[in-house]
Amino acid sequence: MNYSYDYWEYEYNYEDNSTPHEEPVFQHKATCLKEVLCVFLLVVSVMIFLLGFCGNALVIWISGFKMKKTVNTTWYLSLAISDFLFCTFLPFSITNMVMEEWLFGRFMCKFTSSIMFVNMFSSIFLLVFISIDRCISVMFPVWAQNQRTVNKASAVVVLAWFLGIALSIPSVIFREVRSHLGKTVCFNNYTLQQESHKIVAVSRFIAGFVIPFIIIIVCYSIIILKLRTNRMTKSAKPLKVMTALVAAFFFCWLPYHVFVLLELNHQNYDHGTLIVGLKVGTCMAAANSFLNPILYVFMGNDFKQKFKSSVLSKMENAMGEEGRTTSRYLSRSSSMDGRASTHI
Template identity: 65%
Template sequence: METTDLNLYFSTEYENYTFDNQTFDEDFSFSPPWHHLCSGEVLCILLLTVNIMTFVFGVVGNGVVIWIAGFKMKKSVNTTWYLSLALSDFVFCASLPFNAVYMATSNWTFGHFMCKFTSFVMFLNMFSSIFLLVVISVDRCVAVMFPVWAQNQRTIRKASVVVVLAWLVSAALSVPSMIFRDVQEHMDRTRCQNSYTSSPHSHRAIATSRFVFGFLVPFLVIMVCYSVIIVKLRSNQMAKSTKPFKIMTALILTFFLCWLPYHTFVLVELNKSLPNHVINYGLQVGTSVASANSFLNPVLYVFMGNDFRRKFKSSILSKIESAMGEEGRTLSRYLSRSSSVDTRASTHI
């Protein structure tokens, strides 16, 4: 007899969901939700719409960012960061059609490999995005604290090496999602779900590690970096413009707000502190909200770069290029000015 996973509306949902360890066999008089099509579920239709929109706008928006940052703009440390973020979001958004079909039909028809791969891509996107945001925050902090060193040491080659390392660590942390993801047949339906039956303690260990390394620790590091930046700029009275940090602040806030519901309900599910159906719906909503983060980033590049009115007078490509280029130019001016200040100070000594 096999424990039934009822959280089937979205194939990148991460945890096995059970009813207080009850088991159901095919003779049990229980009507599982996968017998109902999405057309009969209001929540399912809403979440399906959100994921279709995420796919369309995410692929187009991140594709444009990749084109601009990768081929149209002069290569720099900043464009290296944002290009990597856009690539991560693009790959994930491109995998969403598989999840949308599964959500609508509650039947996985794409095989064993794609079942594992779509789950892997989701977590690869989560870890790589937050690690890159941490790297950018540390980069900003170092530039403010040690402007002369940063002026000489911030190179595209070093930034590329850091990006590769961030992706490798992200891939390593995403491997458990492939190991415990499996395709199973039940009640005339094929399901793509997590299976922790062979290692019952893995569920808690994996969920906890995702929260700690993919949310809590990065949040603390970023907050420390931004606190140092604010104190340093205010003490030097050099923070006449906040433009270099507007996009980063928006990206960080968007990431944490989008992923907070998912992590919250995963922890709640582990501790069984809410009714099962509430956890079930919470994880569905949290998963879709987390996915939406991948198409919001290009929007932030557009609307955080220059004055809002001027944006509507230029093309979409110019907006994105201006948003990313402006940050690099402003940071360079800051580094140059800081370098001059430090030079004068050393002369006086």
């Protein structure tokens, strides 16, 4: 019988000639803590959880309760909530990694997997919408000044979460809990619909990586060209931040999707290589949840000056920096056009 089993949400097929409910013939013993790779990934996952949980919680507190509600703070707050929820459910995966079996029942198998996918992909789509918003603000400053509102930004956030929910539906349908080789596993069961495995993997790759990456890199390429053409900034920091954003997205998500696609034809590849690749790819994808607050909040043009101030002041100034920069650019454009107000 063909199953798809994972330690988080990657696909790994294996052959099992036993019946799904057959009693185990031996007692399962976890060996994760005896393996170098598993211990390394465990330490990294715990660090991702701690940094992502605390970092995003701090962003939520500042952008949600300490700052005036604007389009920019709406983006920051929504992205932080998405990454925060993702990190909140990481302990389930970490426990599964250590014990090498699922201890939380069928409902939580489906629920945690679905929630984590909702937040993973809503985060990706929010990055896309932030990129589009920044690109529009630079390319069409007068129009953006008149049309960018908190209500419209909130509607876009709802759309991002809706798309994330849509991509998480397969987890609700295919996730199951079974006993296999003496242990309980939470896995994707594509036995009855073999083509579904390929459809789910390919659709997630296209919708969750290819299209977002193309949009992000096009937007930031346009922004960089516009900034250089208009000599809008004397500092290279904005260009470095934009490059870091694109690079982080690419390197965090590409390994995950590559090995998920390779796993579709697992019989053609080395078993051990697939396992290692899927585990490392999953861990790198999770790392994006704590990189987002660092790249979007803590990196600013006045980082050295803000570093000397308190953490809260540093975050508030960094998040407000983009709004001030956009305001200065809009004001400059308004003066050139002889129209539009000088306020965002």
